[in-house]
Amino acid sequence: METTNVSTFALLENVIFLKKTSLFSQVKTSELRAVASIAEELCFGPGDEVVKESDNGDSAYIIKDGRVKITKKASDGLAVDLAELGSGECFGEMSLFDEESRSASAYALTACTALRIGRDDLIDVLAQYPFIAVELLKIFVKRLRKANARIESRTASSKMKAAPHEK
Secondary structure, three states: OHHHHHHHHHHHHHHHHHHOOOOOOOOOHHHHHHHHHHOEEEEEOOOOEEEOOOOEOOEEEEEEEOOEEEEEEOOOOOEEEEEEEOOOOEEOHHHHOOOOEOOOEEEEOOOEEEEEEEHHHHHHHHHHOHHHHHHHHHHHHHHHHHHHHHHHHHHHHHHHHHHHHHO
16 A cells, blocks of 8 residues: 555656656646656666667656766767756657667766656557647757757858858
8 A cells, every 4th residue: 555655656746747847848737647657767877878879769768856968979989968958858759759769878977867758658648648749749849940040050150151261
């Protein structure tokens, strides 16, 4: 009976946590219960590899506590730091919707707790609660627009630098 209370408490704690994340902030609390029920809590120590670039991806991670560094190998073989993420941020979400290999690696910078959400379990939840899928799509579109804006900004910056040489 105590196990049920602990599980119920952990589930409620994860619902409250998920509601505070940008990924799930617009999802109804009642629907978040389904997401929280499929989330697996994992702990990592500083330096632990959470996901490895080029491995098969089948899950996303939402950081509850701690910091995670995202890196990608450049063509010269050196690792390039792409991002440093903290509580409430997620990574690996592309693997929820495609079956491609991981595009980057993630390492715990500090002791870290994360919720792992598996693709197959999430697809089952999305079939039951399609509004969650709509909200996830909005977040992904917003991220894509942000990336496009950064690319446009860099392209414009490159053209401005190149302009004097063209004269």
